[in-house]
Amino acid sequence: MSDSADLKKAGLKATLPRLKILGILEEPRVRHMTAEDVYKALLDMGEEVGLATVYRVLTQFESAGLVIRHNFEGGRSVFEINQGGHHDHVVCVECGEVFEFYDPAIEERQRRVAETLGFHVDSHSLYMYGSCLGMKREGRCSKKAATGTVEAAQSE
Amino acid sequence: MSDSADLKKAGLKATLPRLKILGILEEPRVRHMTAEDVYKALLDMGEEVGLATVYRVLTQFESAGLVIRHNFEGGRSVFEINQGGHHDHVVCVECGEVFEFYDPAIEERQRRVAETLGFHVDSHSLYMYGSCLGMKREGRCSKKAATGTVEAAQSE
DNA sequence: TTTTGCATGGGAATCGTTCTAGTTTACACT
DNA sequence: AGTGTAAACTAGAACGATTCCCATGCAAAA
Structure with a gap:
């Protein structure tokens, strides 16, 4: 299913920042990223997305069940795309x-x-x-x- | 064993703030406290202890194995006295x-x-x-x- | 096309925590 | 008990992560 459809199913408009962030989280090589990691990845892609938007979107994704937030040691949150299977x-x-x-x-x-x-x-x-x-x-x-x-x- | 001896065994001087904090953590009713909780408990007792000291002491206690630090949901650290049995x-x-x-x-x-x-x-x-x-x-x-x-x- | 409302970006604000500087204290040794 | 020295203390500034605020942008509804 397309990312766009995933978002709509979750009750979220398919905006560009959300699509980009979802795309980054779906890359199989980087399953566990901090908000900062995601932000940097966006900058590297030449996208103009604010850090505040990254945090907001990740929190929305968490509420919608699209991503899982982890509280590893060290205090900062780490996000991982939710592909169904708990682990x-x-x-x-x-x-x-x-x-x-x-x-x-x-x-x-x-x-x-x-x-x-x-x-x-x-x-x-x-x-x-x-x-x-x-x-x-x-x-x-x-x-x-x-x-x-x-x-x-x-x-x- | 006295708290003072516990501290010395851990290689820490038995200062007043450390004894007070250890005493608070040992109260059986409050096993899981944030640094802020400990600080407030000290204030309630009329003790003049700085928040920075609470953080520093709790971190020292963690290194010494006297307390366990937990990273519950929400990002803030929660401390619990280490009485040996893992749970x-x-x-x-x-x-x-x-x-x-x-x-x-x-x-x-x-x-x-x-x-x-x-x-x-x-x-x-x-x-x-x-x-x-x-x-x-x-x-x-x-x-x-x-x-x-x-x-x-x-x-x- | 106008309206309506959610989404965004940037910066300021907040929160938990740690660092800094100057002062005080615990403890080993007179 | 008296004293020197390193360690520990306090208060406040600084810090990193996260959230808030708000003027602007944009897209679906009327």
Whole structure:
């Protein structure tokens, strides 16, 4: 589906800034960006978009469910396009790289804990912080902002 | 052990501001506080402590392992005294209440995911956001800043 | 085409947090 | 107990991230 249609479905007019920002977030190489990152990417493309607009649009996208906002360590928000499948994050504090994973067993346990507490869960997040030295050896780390995805083994 | 001895063991001089802040964090009723909360509590006690000192001391305590810093939704840091046992958090976005739980199965799965990735984990956090309507019924919600702890069932 | 209203851009304002400068304090050693 | 020195303190300025404000722009409705 076109970005334009995505926006309209979310109740947002398909304006140029919104289309550009959505386009940037959809580039597969840069799944996790700060508002500043998005702003710089726009400038690099020669677009005249204000930083305030970037923040406003990202917040609107979040409300509309188009993007997910993360509160990683360090205080600044990181945005990622929402492509449906929930996943958790592993963040390398040395190179800034972010890996994703999904573990059905963890999800199920979380669901059950909430149920036990009688708590209605709107959203949940799981972050692991550390260093990807082991991954470096395999040549996956050190290229800043790259992203990998891992599907955890299902059972046992 | 006395707070003063705790501080010295952590390599920190036992100054008045540090003792007061540690004392506040140790009060069982208020496990999760922002720097601002701690500052206000000090003012209420009639103490003359600067906000900058509160931030500096909390950061020192974090480095020393005396407190844990959380990055909940909303961007501001929340501090909690570190009493040894790791646990995860359930945050009610309506009343601000924070509940804690520990689920060994989740911890084990996380450990395994990191292992699979060859990732060295320094810290990890799991937050669930939502509403505690169900808990309200049992009279546990609505008293702002109160905290409950739940031990998740072990197996199955 | 005029109206109406949401969207934008730029700069000022705000918020949480950290830094700076000068002053005070804790603590080891008389 | 008295004192020197490094560490810690306070207040306020500075800072980075984010939001607000408002005059202008633009696009759908009348």
